[in-house]
Amino acid sequence: MSFFKTGKPFIIAGPCSAETREQVLATAAALVPINIDMFRAGVWKPRTKPGSFEGNGEQALQWLQEAKKLYNLKYTIEVAEPEHIELALKYEADAIWVGARTTVNPFHVQHLADALKGTGVPVMVKNPVNPDIELWEGAIERFLAAGLTDVAAIHRGFSGYSSAVGYRNQPNWPIPIELKRRRPELSIICDPSHISGKRNRIAEVSQKALDMHFDGLMIETHPTPDEAWTDARQQITPSQLKDILEKLVVRAEFTNDMGTQVQLEHLRQLMDAVDAEIIDLITRRMELSEKVGEVKKQANMTAYQPSRWREIVDSTTARCSVNGLDKDFIVDLYEKIHHESIRRQLFILGNTQIEIKK
Numbered sequence: 001m002s003f004f005k006t007g008k009p010f011i012i013a014g015p016c017s018a019e020t021r022e023q024v025l026a027t028a029a030a031l032v033p034i035n036i037d038m039f040r041a042g043v044w045k046p047r048t049k050p051g052s053f054e055g056n057g058e059q060a061l062q063w064l065q066e067a068k069k070l071y072n073l074k075y076t077i078e079v080a081e082p083e084h085i086e087l088a089l090k091y092e093a094d095a096i097w098v099g100a101r102t103t104v105n106p107f108h109v110q111h112l113a114d115a116l117k118g119t120g121v122p123v124m125v126k127n128p129v130n131p132d133i134e135l136w137e138g139a140i141e142r143f144l145a146a147g148l149t150d151v152a153a154i155h156r157g158f159s160g161y162s163s164a165v166g167y168r169n170q171p172n173w174p175i176p177i178e179l180k181r182r183r184p185e186l187s188i189i190c191d192p193s194h195i196s197g198k199r200n201r202i203a204e205v206s207q208k209a210l211d212m213h214f215d216g217l218m219i220e221t222h223p224t225p226d227e228a229w230t231d232a233r234q235q236i237t238p239s240q241l242k243d244i245l246e247k248l249v250v251r252a253e254f255t256n257d258m259g260t261q262v263q264l265e266h267l268r269q270l271m272d273a274v275d276a277e278i279i280d281l282i283t284r285r286m287e288l289s290e291k292v293g294e295v296k297k298q299a300n301m302t303a304y305q306p307s308r309w310r311e312i313v314d315s316t317t318a319r320c321s322v323n324g325l326d327k328d329f330i331v332d333l334y335e336k337i338h339h340e341s342i343r344r345q346l347f348i349l350g351n352t353q354i355e356i357k358k
């Protein structure tokens with residue numbers, strides 16, 4: 001079993017920043033009875049603007065090592081430079097994570113991977129700030145290629161110019177879901193604190209993550225959150241964490257219950273038949289679009305026809321209201337279909353650099 005797969009959600013908790021020795025020891029003491037899997041604290045803080053509190057560095061590592069010994073509590077910190085890794089090893093950190101602002105830079109990630117070679121230290125890779133799955137997976141690949149086996153991903157949401165409704169970082173759930181599809185063995189931990197940006201949504205995002213098959217949660221916890229030096233609005237007390245964890249419903253991917261299995265098998269067969277129909281229908285639609293393309297070629301007409309496209313969007317979204325389908329979802333889907341349809345017509349009109357992928 002990998003470091004992060006314990007058969008139950010892997011829980012990491014602790015303050016955003018290690019502020020003082022007292023704060024570190026008090027938080028750790030309060031988290032021990034909750035049975036968390038690992039303590040976290042930031043010791044080097046990548047701040048947006050200079051002049052903010054940037055962490056207590058090596059001194060904070062001494063406090064974390066002290067808490068580790070005192071409470072027999074594993075701990076993890078964020079690293080951004082090879083020297084941070086050296087110090088993390090010196091003070092016996094049990095795992096490290098790479099922050100979203102580091103994951104965006106392949107040079108940086110490679111330096112960290114090189115520094116970790118041969119150490120066997122478990123690594124967690126936060127998603128890059130921008131919603132780029134290739135960059136996220138690429139960073140993970142660099143650590144795997146360095147021979148590290150305990151590599152996990154952390155989903156902390158994606159930064160945007162304005163925050164998504166009610167969130168600090170846009171969750172963009174299809175991205176971690178796709179990562180899990182590509183890498184079934186990879187553990188993915190959700191960071192509901194950074195996604196929410198405020199206390200009152202942490203429980204809801206945590207439950208959602210578990211229902212999306214995430215392997216664990218990293219939740220910022222502080223003895224007096226309102227007085228926290230960083231990220232005060234999104235930190236919760238150890239007792240609030242206890243409450244959230246107790247209320248979480250942990251669900252499994254599979255069941256041994258025969259009745260459920262039979263029911264699911266039946267419904268899935270019906271869905272398979274619908275999927276086959278959808279593919280047949282899309283194929284027919286594309287064939288028709290190619291015929292339209294041939295006619296346009298003869299008549300010297302443009303591939304894209306805005307008024308016709310508007311008509312289609314209007315009529316399909318009108319049908320959504322009748323069928324109870326989400327309009328945004330259908331528009332997204334149709335935009336993809338339309339784009340492919342245009343691509344095929346462009347090819348027919350003579351844009352030979354556009355090949356039809358079959």
Ligand SMILES: C=C(O[C@@H]1C=C(C(=O)O)C=C[C@H]1O)C(=O)O
Pocket residue numbers: 289292303304305306308309312337338341342345
């Ligand atoms: C099929 C046509 O060509 C384009 C593709 C469309 C589609 O796939 O729905 C709609 C309008 C055009 O932009 C057309 O002009 O009817």
